[in-house]
Amino acid sequence: MAERMRRIAVIGSTGSIGQQTLDVIAAHPDKLRLVGIAARSRTDRLARQLARFAPPLVSVWDEENARALARTSGRRDILAGPEGLLAVAVDPRVDVLVVASSGSGALIPLVRAICAGKRVALASKELLVMAGELITRLVQEYGTSLVPIDSEHAALFQCLRGVAREEIARLTVTGSGGPLWERSAAQMASVTREEVLTHPKWHMGPKITVDSATLMNKGLELIEARWLFNVELSRLRVVIHPEAAVHAFVECVDGTWLAQMSPCDMRIPIQYALSFPERWPQAVQRLDPTRLGTLRFYEPDLERFPCLRLAQQAAQAGGTACVALNGANDTAVHAYLEGHLAFLEIPRVIAETLDQHTPSAHPTLDEIISVDAWSRRSAEERIHQWAH
Ligand SMILES: NC(=O)c1ccc[n+]([C@@H]2O[C@H](COP(=O)([O-])OP(=O)(O)OC[C@H]3O[C@@H](n4cnc5c(N)ncnc54)[C@H](OP(=O)(O)O)[C@@H]3O)[C@@H](O)[C@H]2O)c1
DSSP, rough: OOSSSSSEEEETSHHHHHHHHHHHHHHOOTTTTEEEEEEEEHHHHHHHHHHHHSSSEEEEHHHHHHHHHHHHHOOOOOOOOHHHHHHHHOTTSSSEEEOOSSTTTTTHHHHHHHHOOOOEEEEHHHHHHHHHHHHHHHHHHOOOEEEEOOOHHHHHHHHTTTGGGEEEEHHHEEOOOOTTTTOOOOOOHOOOOOOOOTTTOOOOHHHHHHHHTTHHHHHHHHHHHHHHOHHHHGGEEEOTTTTTTEEEEEEEEEEEEEEOOSSSHHHHHHHHHHHHHHHOOOOOOOOOGGGOOOOOBOOOOOOHHHHHHHHHHHHHTHHHHHHHHHHHHHHHHHHHHHSSOOGGGHHHHHHHHHTOOOOOOOOOOHHHHHHHHHHHHHHHHHHHHHOO
């Protein structure tokens, strides 16, 4: 694959990661070619991407919007719905599938793409939280590779090159603490949506930004790391690091610590996921160690940020507990974004959903899909009851 043009399809091309992925592809016209784009409904952005890249494969999840895009673009081959997404993921013209969508709609296409031997660059951590055991087993079985885009996991992935599994003592993911790290519990009760959505370090989509404010994002990342690197939970740690200069640490058995640092620019891990195992030049701001100042590292506060504790508990319970955690969280965050739920009620929805779930270990894809649907329904009913 090193010599040939890499043909890329991007699920979630209109989102924050998706658009940055297209920028990376545009910066390397000699090495990368965009052959597929897929989104849920934002046809204005898809139309601009069509005009800019003319990819042969285009899919819109929402069928009405797919028809609208076909009308405005004059393209008769716009795919639609779950089948359209699946068709993009497994198309023989695709070498690398970038999965950067929100929600769980890309789970089956991801699984089928791995079974078709596609290399995957994965931003959608939720899919690993739901089905990490299954996905990583299939990656092994079908002899393909899965390279993380999430910055902390991209950091671990890079630090671990050349480190044998038995040489790892502990893996640490860092987190800036998000927009509310400096707030007291009392202040958090009256936080506005605008404050929650203003992340101090990263510009991201709304769902992950809320997850960063509750620290659920770090909980999801622990579970993501558990599967990506096949390391048990007791050897995974979250550390709050407000400067967000170090993205992760690998502690080796001999006491050596390896750290990865880079500017807070997602185009760096995105490009690495596309260039791996090579490293290509990139026009990004450079780090200057003399200007970093003091780097601080703290234990996370599980009292003020109960979502992280809930994620740790679900990770401990394992199996479908993580599916229920993710479904309840996704539902609660969307209800919060739509103004139907208070910020501090997000963990309550998740806790009550988890309380009602009896996890099963080593779930099949069908079980995962069914628990995902159940947890979303259950969380929705709870939110609806509270509103009345
Ligand atoms: N943003 C970051 O810096 C960052 C960093 C690390 C990890 N991640 C992870 O990357 C993923 C995407 O995050 P984001 O911030 O880029 O989100 P975002 O800006 O909200 O974008 C979500 C994308 O997913 C698409 N989408 C949703 N459902 C879909 C479906 N059923 N089929 C096809 N496309 C679908 C959306 O299409 P429409 O535009 O049409 O709705 C949009 O393109 C998340 O899992 C997040 O945790 C993001």
